[in-house]
Amino acid sequence: MGERGIGNCIGVVGLGLMGSSIIVSFLRAGYRVIALTPLLEELEIGTIRIREQLDLCAKMGLLPEKVDFFFDRYEVTADYGLLQQCGLVVECVIEIETIKKQVYELVEDHVFENTVIATNTSAIPISNLQKYLKYPQRFMGIHWAEPAYATRFLEITCGAATSVIIAEMIRDEAENWGKEPTLLYKDIRGFITNRLMYAVYREGFALINKGCISMAGLDKCFQHDMGAWVTLMGIFRRMDFMGLQDYLKTYHHLFPKLSNRQDVPQQMEEILEKGGRGIHNLTGLYPHTEDSVRKLEQDFSNFNEEIYHLSDRYRKKLNDLNL
Amino acid sequence: MGERGIGNCIGVVGLGLMGSSIIVSFLRAGYRVIALTPLLEELEIGTIRIREQLDLCAKMGLLPEKVDFFFDRYEVTADYGLLQQCGLVVECVIEIETIKKQVYELVEDHVFENTVIATNTSAIPISNLQKYLKYPQRFMGIHWAEPAYATRFLEITCGAATSVIIAEMIRDEAENWGKEPTLLYKDIRGFITNRLMYAVYREGFALINKGCISMAGLDKCFQHDMGAWVTLMGIFRRMDFMGLQDYLKTYHHLFPKLSNRQDVPQQMEEILEKGGRGIHNLTGLYPHTEDSVRKLEQDFSNFNEEIYHLSDRYRKKLNDLNL
Known part of the structure; x- marks a missing residue:
């Protein structure tokens, strides 16, 4: 690893809307990115998505350089071998545990032992996914809000076997990503904001169903x-x-x-x-x-x-x- | 009552910070205001407070006319007799039930039977205070956020004996106050936003006390x-x-x-x-x-x-x- 802890190259696996906006947030922060898709049909659409999101990011005035500058700073590929140069690999594939398991196996086959591996899941407990890793201490959740390049929110979640030191290193690094990262020391269901929001939903629905207020009225109050x-x-x-x-x-x-x-x-x-x-x-x-x-x-x-x-x-x- | 339902003159009893900022919000909306304080020592400071808040409101660009325009549109007084011209009287005195009771008795002695009387309480149930009124159907809670002249939030709360028709009339009227009023049909403790926020506090403290996250981390997430x-x-x-x-x-x-x-x-x-x-x-x-x-x-x-x-x-x- 270089001075930055995870070096200057980050891998992102999965080029859906979320994956591509995460890629743009890393490009914006000055990293090179290996944009990997395990789906051949996603190679082309993934490239287009990243371009589109770079344009949106530029339109918001968030890119430190012209869009062109970033074109040779990422590579869209189906070749896991290219991940070897990455100090951090973020998995953003579909929320199906068996598919994620395959991705982790392939990633671990190609990266160094100290490469940090993270998942963007919001549905599956980090500790469950962690079991599929050979080196589970370097695995954690990193949870973005959409669009990733234009939001500050970032939850970093330790699984039961995550090294807190590595998670803290990623949190500190994430300050350079234009984020306001927070570290969850325990892998709780729903992470933080979901827990808080479901507490609000529970009370909100109770008040509506008691006839105290309309749904639109409650929204207005909160807004x-x-x-x-x-x-x-x-x-x-x-x-x-x-x-x-x-x-x-x-x-x-x-x-x-x-x-x-x-x-x-x-x-x-x-x-x-x-x-x-x-x-x-x-x-x-x-x-x-x-x-x-x-x-x-x-x-x-x-x-x-x-x-x-x-x-x-x-x-x-x-x-x-x-x- | 005039075309507007409550006419063009509103009384506000109590010239604390909240009372004066409510007065300014009514002035801003085009009403004349009888600013009544039952405390003689508040007559002078109340006048100064209203001026200060008018200036702040003007500085934000929220006044439709120059500040001077409003100087003869309100009267600071200790004379309850002046409330007779008001279609709505809002009580903003200290959160002590016996004092509020005295205020309601004095107000009802001087206003017409159909004058709406409201309290800005956030601590005492509306239905409790309502018991002190001779004509309780015209009594309700109106709950502002600070500063009242520069926030949209407004909760209008029915007590057990409040006429829903009168409360709906006030809600409709409040659209002209630059507000986004919401109507609570039942007098629940904490009203709406407090209930929702306490649901968040409960879950938030639980997560902090379980060691999942720091307080500053949780705030950051939510922000x-x-x-x-x-x-x-x-x-x-x-x-x-x-x-x-x-x-x-x-x-x-x-x-x-x-x-x-x-x-x-x-x-x-x-x-x-x-x-x-x-x-x-x-x-x-x-x-x-x-x-x-x-x-x-x-x-x-x-x-x-x-x-x-x-x-x-x-x-x-x-x-x-x-x-």
């Missing part, structure tokens, strides 16, 4: 209350900001009232039973039309760009406060 | 994951956006694992026992210094202004989608 501060300070720093003294009383009277239900909310079950895929097949919790979906997607793309730049202006200052 | 979309779409529209299909499986395996604890997290209890008031006495969940607090407050003031304008550019489009 305009939490939305006004969470990007700046998270939830616990917000408590300090508000002064703490009212929380204890509220804890005492509110905690016993929160929903502890374990069953799936009925309206979710019904929508999913009829094959609901939200905006993707116009069947979801809200009514959607092709037109409204197009607008929402465009809005999100624009909003994401704006909030990314907005949070960037504050995060450096806030990181100083974290010391 | 950069949720922060990247919540202002745009809330939580349930986000589910539709992501496509729903993965949620059912996650529900099944995650719900049984979420924390159901009812006790106050130990670190909260410890800090509060030693009188911790977060940034206000430099004793909180995070370390703070006078310098870091000054920076955080300045950052929040700037951030709030930016996110307010940012969300404004999207909310109109999104409201169209809500139809």
